[in-house]
Amino acid sequence: MKHSFQDRIVDALGARRGAWAGGGVLVWRRGEIIASAFTGVRALEPRRPVERDTLFRIASMSKPITTVAALSLLEEGRFALDTPVSRWAPEFAELRVLRSPTGPLEDTVPAHRPITFEDLLTHRSGITYGAFWPGPLAEAYREALGGDIDSERSPDAWIAGLASLPLIDQPGATLHYGHSTDLLGLLIARIEDAPLEDVLARRIFGPLEMVDTGFTVPRDRAHRCAAPIGFDANGHLTTLHGGPGGSFLEARPEAMQFVSGGQGLWSTLDDYLAFARTFTSQGRGLLRPETLAWMTTNRLTPEQRATAEVGGMPLFAAGHGYGMGVAVVMEPEDALETICGGPAGSVGWPGGFGGWWQVNRRDDTVAVFLTHNMIERDQLAHGVGHEVFRVITDLARAVATLE
Numbered sequence: 119m120k121h122s123f124q125d126r127i128v129d130a131l132g133a134r135r136g137a138w139a140g141g142g143v144l145v146w147r148r149g150e151i152i153a154s155a156f157t158g159v160r161a162l163e164p165r166r167p168v169e170r171d172t173l174f175r176i177a178s179m180s181k182p183i184t185t186v187a188a189l190s191l192l193e194e195g196r197f198a199l200d201t202p203v204s205r206w207a208p209e210f211a212e213l214r215v216l217r218s219p220t221g222p223l224e225d226t227v228p229a230h231r232p233i234t235f236e237d238l239l240t241h242r243s244g245i246t247y248g249a250f251w252p253g254p255l256a257e258a259y260r261e262a263l264g265g266d267i268d269s270e271r272s273p274d275a276w277i278a279g280l281a282s283l284p285l286i287d288q289p290g291a292t293l294h295y296g297h298s299t300d301l302l303g304l305l306i307a308r309i310e311d312a313p314l315e316d317v318l319a320r321r322i323f324g325p326l327e328m329v330d331t332g333f334t335v336p337r338d339r340a341h342r343c344a345a346p347i348g349f350d351a352n353g354h355l356t357t358l359h360g361g362p363g364g365s366f367l368e369a370r371p372e373a374m375q376f377v378s379g380g381q382g383l384w385s386t387l388d389d390y391l392a393f394a395r396t397f398t399s400q401g402r403g404l405l406r407p408e409t410l411a412w413m414t415t416n417r418l419t420p421e422q423r424a425t426a427e428v429g430g431m432p433l434f435a436a437g438h439g440y441g442m443g444v445a446v447v448m449e450p451e452d453a454l455e456t457i458c459g460g461p462a463g464s465v466g467w468p469g470g471f472g473g474w475w476q477v478n479r480r481d482d483t484v485a486v487f488l489t490h491n492m493i494e495r496d497q498l499a500h501g502v503g504h505e506v507f508r509v510i511t512d513l514a515r516a517v518a519t520l521e
Contacts, residue, residue, distance in 0.1 A: 142170060170388065173335055181379075183383065199235055237298070241298045242293055246297070247295065294427060331390075349492075394477055396410075472490065
């Protein structure tokens with residue numbers, strides 16, 4: 119008996135149950151949800167199931183949201199793509215570039231030109247994540263910036279700390295994935311003279327009725343949160359007391375001011391679906407069509423695609439390009455489903471805690487998957503936690519069968 123599309127989605131999500139905590143998926147097409155599935159737990163003790171309204175940390179799935187907010191300011195003429203970020207962050211007036219990303223911090227050369235807003239939007243700023251590099255750079259990033267999501271630094275101190283660090287490449291040279299979107303978010307806050315969450319609420323969450331998305335979760339909704347479930351030394355599921363690599367704290371202090379526009383949002387399946395639908399023909403028009411085209415068109419040169427790296431991985435050499443805040447499918451036969459699949463022009467971007475989404479812009483199909491697969495980098499290198507990537511691959515291939 120031939121399985122329905124709904125059955126294939128359920129099968130994909132239920133595969134290898136127990137090797138990851140749990141998650142949920144929604145598939146939307148041309149105005150209606152055509153499949154949904156939920157499996158596993160959002161908490162181990164007491165055991166609570168994943169449900170449609172479960173709140174997940176979405177990690178780097180935050181980046182496209184912050185990018186759309188920035189592009190809405192671009193449309194208003196608040197900055198141009200070639201505006202130096204030092205216009206709003208004079209801390210970046212003097213820039214130095216490391217001769218080698220793993221070399222001594224004092225072995226630098228002057229930057230050839232300033233960092234621009236386009237550099238931040240496309241991760242061609244020369245800013246990185248310190249944890250991606252062995253040697254002194256990793257410790258320098260930790261000391262200057264604190265945790266990636268929960269940092270004790272104030273926004274101004276965080277900007278000053280980032281500006282004090284050498285770049286790993288010349289501005290505009292190629293894509294190096296990192297804190298560019300975090301800086302972009304804090305610059306948006308400076309331009310608007312308001313906290314970033316307020317800016318996102320006014321420009322994104324309010325218009326799209328994303329009622330559950332934000333950098334913090336109200337107390338009356340805390341019971342819906344997915345706990346940080348990771349893996350112990352034996353590879354078994356366990357509840358963690360903080361984020362991988364010290365990225366977030368077990369309990370965020372109420373007075374903490376820093377928010378990560380690149381990694382820090384909580385959201386739900388329905389909220390993120392509302393956002394992802396803005397990339398379809400039935401979106402709510404947060405951006406002008408020409409701006410959306412800029413965002414969803416590859417902006418890397420062939421040479422930059424060959425040299426671009428995300429944690430040392432050449433993700434854009436074939437299959438995908440990168441627009442602004444999203445990957446863009448260019449050669450479908452080479453595109454990794456775990457980034458985003460679909461025909462040429464499809465877009466998406468995953469999150470480090472296992473979340474994933476993709477939009478097939480040809481037929482207005484959106485798939486959103488959220489989970490809480492908290493993995494330390496050294497565990498990942500030893501094969502722990504890979505099951506969620508197989509689940510994503512199964513989901514993407516199931517979506518690809520939709521006619």
